[in-house]
Amino acid sequence: xxxxxxxxxxxxxxxxxxxxxxxxxxxxxxxxxxxxxxxxxxxxxxxxxxxxxxxxxxxxxxxxxxxxxxxxxxxxxxxxxxxxxxxxxxxxxxxxxxxxxxxxxxxxxxxxxxxxxxxxxxxxxxxxxxxxxxxxxxxxxxxxxxxxxxxxxxxxxxxxxxxxxxxxxxxxxxxxxxxxxxxxxxxxxxxxxxxxxxxxxxxxxxxxxxxxxxxxxxxxxxxxxxxxxxxxxxxxxxxxxxxxxxxxxxxxxxxxxxxxxxxxxxxxxxxxxxxxxxxxxxxxxxxxxxxxxxxxxxxxxxxxxxxxxxxxxxxxxxxxxxxxxxxxxxxxxxxxxxxxxxxxxxxxxxxxxxxxxxxxxxxxxxxxxxxxxxxxxxxxxxxxxxxxxxxxxxxxxxxxxxxxxxxxxxxxxxxxxxxxxxxxxxxxxxxxxxxxxxxxxxxxxxxxxxxxxxxxxxxxxxxxxxxxxxxxxxxxxxxxxxxxxxxxxxxxxxxxxxxxxxxxxxxxxxxxxxxxxxxxxxxxxxxxxxxxxxxxxxxxxxxxxxxxxxxxxxxxxxxxxxxxxxxxxxxxxxxxxxxxxxxxxxxxxxxxxxxxxxxxxxxxxxxxxxxxxxxxxxxxxxxxxxxxxxxxxxxxxxxxxxxxxxxxxxxxxxxxxxxxxxxxxxxxxxxxxxxxxxxxxxxxxxxxxxxxxxxxxxxxxxxxxxxxxxxxxxxxxxxxxxxxxxxxxxxxxxxxxxxxxxxxxxxxxxxxxxxxxxxxxxxxxxxxxxxxxxxxxxxxxxxxxxxxxxxxxxxxxxxxxxxxxxxxxxxxxxxxxxxxxxxxx
Numbered sequence: 105x106x107x108x109x110x111x112x113x114x115x116x117x118x119x120x121x122x123x124x125x126x127x128x129x130x131x132x133x134x135x136x137x138x139x140x141x142x143x144x145x146x147x148x149x150x151x152x153x154x155x156x157x158x159x160x161x162x163x164x165x166x167x168x169x170x171x172x173x174x175x176x177x178x179x180x181x182x183x184x185x186x187x188x189x190x191x192x193x194x195x196x197x198x199x200x201x202x203x204x205x206x207x208x209x210x211x212x213x214x215x216x217x218x219x220x221x222x223x224x225x226x227x228x229x230x231x232x233x234x235x236x237x238x239x240x241x242x243x244x245x246x247x248x249x250x251x252x253x254x255x256x257x258x259x260x261x262x263x264x265x266x267x268x269x270x271x272x273x274x275x276x277x278x279x280x281x282x283x284x285x286x287x288x289x290x291x292x293x294x295x296x297x298x299x300x301x302x303x304x305x306x307x308x309x310x311x312x313x314x315x316x317x318x319x320x321x322x323x324x325x326x327x328x329x330x331x332x333x334x335x336x337x338x339x340x341x342x343x344x345x346x347x348x349x350x351x352x353x354x355x356x357x358x359x360x361x362x363x364x365x366x367x368x369x370x371x372x373x374x375x376x377x378x379x380x381x382x383x384x385x386x387x388x389x390x391x392x393x394x395x396x397x398x399x400x401x402x403x404x405x406x407x408x409x410x411x412x413x414x415x416x417x418x419x420x421x422x423x424x425x426x427x428x429x430x431x432x433x434x435x436x437x438x439x440x441x442x443x444x445x446x447x448x449x450x451x452x453x454x455x456x457x458x459x460x461x462x463x464x465x466x467x468x469x470x471x472x473x474x475x476x477x478x479x480x481x482x483x484x485x486x487x488x489x490x491x492x493x494x495x496x497x498x499x500x501x502x503x504x505x506x507x508x509x510x511x512x513x514x515x516x517x518x519x520x521x522x523x524x525x526x527x528x529x530x531x532x533x534x535x536x537x538x539x540x541x542x543x544x545x546x547x548x549x550x551x552x553x554x555x556x557x558x559x560x561x562x563x564x565x566x567x568x569x570x571x572x573x574x575x576x577x578x579x580x581x582x583x584x585x586x587x588x589x590x591x592x593x594x595x596x597x598x599x600x601x602x603x604x605x606x607x608x609x610x611x612x613x614x615x616x617x618x619x620x621x622x623x624x625x626x627x628x629x630x631x632x633x634x635x636x637x638x639x640x641x642x643x644x645x646x647x648x649x650x651x652x653x654x655x656x657x658x659x660x661x662x663x664x665x666x667x668x669x670x671x672x673x674x675x676x677x678x679x680x681x682x683x684x685x686x687x688x689x690x691x692x693x694x695x696x697x698x699x700x701x702x703x704x705x706x707x708x709x710x711x712x713x714x715x716x717x718x719x720x721x722x723x724x725x726x727x728x729x730x731x732x733x734x735x736x737x738x739x740x741x742x743x744x745x746x747x748x749x750x751x752x753x754x755x756x757x758x759x760x761x762x763x764x765x766x767x768x769x770x771x772x773x774x775x776x777x778x779x780x781x782x783x784x785x786x787x788x789x790x791x792x793x794x795x796x797x798x799x800x801x802x803x804x805x806x807x808x809x810x811x812x813x814x815x816x817x818x819x820x821x822x823x824x825x826x827x828x829x830x831x832x833x834x835x836x837x838x839x840x841x842x843x844x845x846x847x848x849x850x851x852x853x854x855x856x857x858x859x860x861x862x863x864x865x866x867x868x869x870x871x872x873x874x875x876x877x878x879x880x881x882x883x884x885x886x887x888x889x890x891x892x893x894x895x896x897x898x899x900x901x902x903x904x905x906x907x908x909x910x911x912x913x914x915x916x917x918x919x920x921x922x923x924x925x926x927x928x929x
Contacts, residue, residue: 110380110535111418113439115309117292117299118417120372121362122317122332126421127376130413131491132363132523139368141360142336145241145285145350146343147217147225148184151269154258158251162194166226167260168272169237170505171284172368173355175339176331179323180264180291180310183277185301187429188254190286191231197224198244215349218243222347226855228256230286237285241351253286257523264348265339266324273305296414312371315421332368377419377428377486378848384534385410391530391540398546398670399600406522406530416531418489425487427461431470432482440481444471495528498541516541519549519600546670548599554606584889585610588731595672617734619684620727624738626692627720630699631713632743640711642768644835649715650772652691655682656719657769663726664762675730683723690784691715694840698833701889703912708834721746725760732758778824782871783840789866790841790876797862797878806842807890810881812860813837814849817872822873824848833908844881844892888913 106539119128147167153159159166168184176263186192200218215224218241229237232252238245259272271289278297279288292302293311312322319326319335325342329335360369381388388410421427430448431440434681448471452460455549461469467478474481479488503510511533517525528546533541549631552558553565560566593613597603642650658680666675695716698708720738728735739757746754752761794806803809815821827837837846849856852875857863860877867873881892886906893906902910 110383110720111377112380113375113377115298115373115375115419116378116415117294117309117371117373118376119360119369120315120317120374121364121365121369121841122330123367124362124422125315127374127417127419128300128362128490129371129417129491131521131528133360133369134363135358136361136368138356139357139361141355141357141359142175142177142340143171143173143351143355144340144343144346145169145171145215145237146175146178146229146264146289147350148261148264148270148289148348150259150261151927152260154260154272155255158255158309159259162226162248165223166194166228168259168287169227169285169350170287170289172289173357174294174336175343176319176336177291177294178289178339179312179319179326180293180312181263181265181289182292182298182302182307183271183273183290183305184261185273185279185288185290186253186256187230187277187279187286188252188257188274189277190279190281190287191250192228192256193231193234193251194228194232194249196225196226196243196248198246201238201242201244210351213351214242215351216344216347217350220347227350228287230281232281233284233286255923264343264346269303273301275301286883287415294371295567296371298313299373309373309688313372314820315684317370317915330782331370376417377430379416379418379492379531379535381410381413381415381531384531385497387538387627388530388534391534395540396542396544402519402522402545402547406526409523409527410530411852412449413527415488416492416528418492419486420489421485422487425490426493428486428488429461429469429831430486431474431486432484434480439484440474444473447471475873481855491524491528492532494525498529498533499536502541511540513544514544516548517544517830521547521549525750539876544670545756549602552602552604554604554608556602556604572610581607583614585614585617585721586733589613590613590731591730592617592676595817597675598673616680616684617731619688620679620731621734623683623692624720624723624734625689627686627716627723628738628741628743630695630716631720633704634713634717635744636717636746638705638710638713639717640714645711645714646708646832647776647780648691648694648835648840649711650769651777653718653766653769654772654777655686656722657766660722660726660763667729672730675726679727679889687719690787694842697839697842697889701909701912702833706912708832711834717744721760722763724757727763728757728760743899762805778870782868783827783837785868786874787841787875790843790878791866791879793862793876794843801860802878802880804871807844807892808885809843810847810876810892811838811841811844812841812847812849812856812875812877812879814852814875815872820871820874821848821850844883851877 105471109455119130119133120126121128123168123596147169149167150159150163153163170184172178179536197218202220226248227245231247234245234247250452254274256272257274260269261272262268263270273290275288277289279286288297290298290301291310292298292307293309302306310322312320313331314320317331319331321327323335326335326338329338340349340352344352361367362369389407392403392407392410395403397406429441429446432438433440433443449469451459452464452469456464461483465478466481466483467475469483470478470481498510498512500875502508502662515526515529521889523528526547529541533539550558551567553567555565557565569590571582572585573587575584589610593605593610596613596616640789642653645653659678663675663678666672666678698706698712702709724735724738735757739754744762748754748759794803794809794811797803797809813824815824824837827835828846828848830836838844860879862879863874863875863877865875883892883894884896885892886896886909887904888909889906891906895907896905897903898907899905899910904914905913
């Protein structure tokens, strides 16, 4: 992988960690919200205005007011920048405001400009900030003159530390009136905007700070002092003593810290290796559009980061890591890096590893062409940014290993990696191949405890995945849930944000898992005697079975969509609604009569088993990616053999492929689907009325009841009558309601209403209003199926059975007296 033409060496400001003594990338930073800086308002005295006569009336006692949270950068000040679009004012400092002069407590300190009895200078600030600064400084400010910022360009002022004359320059739109004074102290060696302004005006890049974060001799009297400690305080004291300080106060704000050492960083210009992003920024932004981002807002996040990022500092000053294979001339410090030197070192590293750079002498690391001059060169000690390392992993893995593809199908990491691995991988790949290294990028949040707090060993709220799976020492407090329950929890949460886990949540997941396992056990148990050759053709299935397969097909399609879009929580929700609640509360409920009462060889039982087998085969494939152990457990207890397309028998659940779309199952007429959906809702209302009847001691079980329905809508009446008198017993309304009878009333008289103690109404725009009534069932209870019918008692050989059960009973022929005697003998 060669980023030819994009790598260069230069001196630019970078995030620097004094504690680690190395440059840092944005991804190696973490931002503290509680950092407190020593902020100051300071005054730089103007020596000559740019516009003749503009400030004459105020000379020689007029100053530029600046605000900074890094006083230690004042020695490196080169210019003061203004916004040409803003209005600025010369203000006169009058009397201190008594109510304000003592505000702020001990931490807020008036500078010598405000506290001394000397003549107060005139101050230049942004016009929009006058009232804010008046309150902040505790002094009456009177505007004496106003003008646009553009007229201040090239005004000259006295450097507050070294006494040199400096200029006022035009900055960018980063200069606002949200804070500060509207004038920005600019040190090109200590800030990105400062650096760009310095390039625009050809300013020197001064950075009098060493690797340890101490002032160098270039900082004069501050030499040797820590810029984040004594050096910072010394600069403030110096300004105060030389009547350049207006106000000092603590300022709490977001500040970058080294994520390893947890210490604050500084911005410092050093000699580093950089990758120029400008050369391929547009190509990167275009490639981002062709990547699938999950969640979708990830695209906006990385676009903003790529659009606004500066050149990438790829070198580090660490004692570990992958070395940057560059040689430097001992006298001129000019770098030596050519295709020949890279190829030579590449061969050495391939054979001996990257540590060879550290232990091999320079003459052996140089190619033959340069060996006679080896004494003139030294090998560099910089190491590669770890994000450049990890961002190049696609080149060593996806692009080279057999069985893998480039681009990779998916990159998966935390949401913080838009500024880390996702970005570094994109940039290295675009620069060298012209395309993104991934087709999809998935980002996730972080795992918190049940109360929403970050996990910490010291707090004791860490959830150990191993203990979730195998259990802890106390099995009651830390039971072994198994891997499938943990995986089920993962599928249940929206991982695009932070997620919660704890003992209560795991118990809920365990309950969900047991219920799902119960659903699958029901399917297995009721297919114990079923064979694929017993399947009933789809066209011969009852409407209720066709409807069940229609629902199954739609549910599995929805789950596939969830997998395809990495929305696993939607799969979990579908499983919960369909496999646990929907099937158990309806289809399994009404199927029990057909499975247990109808007889082993009956048509209704075979058709029901056909549907159950379809559910089993579909659901085991649907849950396998989330709960592989449960899926395999089911498959090893499959009561029949399942044949694959190639004719072989599937021995394991993962031998199966995702089921193909079944258009026949989806072919149920929309009117039928809608009406059966209404019937299910009507069934819920019927159950409420039956529950009232049960509470009132009218009935015990629902089979003790007879249900009456009356509708005004002719189409609804016709469809209800069709179901009530269905020749196919499985579709009969009383089977769907699990009652003994259902009668459709042609009319509803007051007499009828009075004769029904328990009644209610169901209303739906598709059917209109349906009146529901419930009474005791007619007839006598069959002791086998518990259904009340009028034909119980009609059969002499089995007077307690109904006609259906009588037909199912396989009567054994009675033995003759002779045979019986012989048997006794």
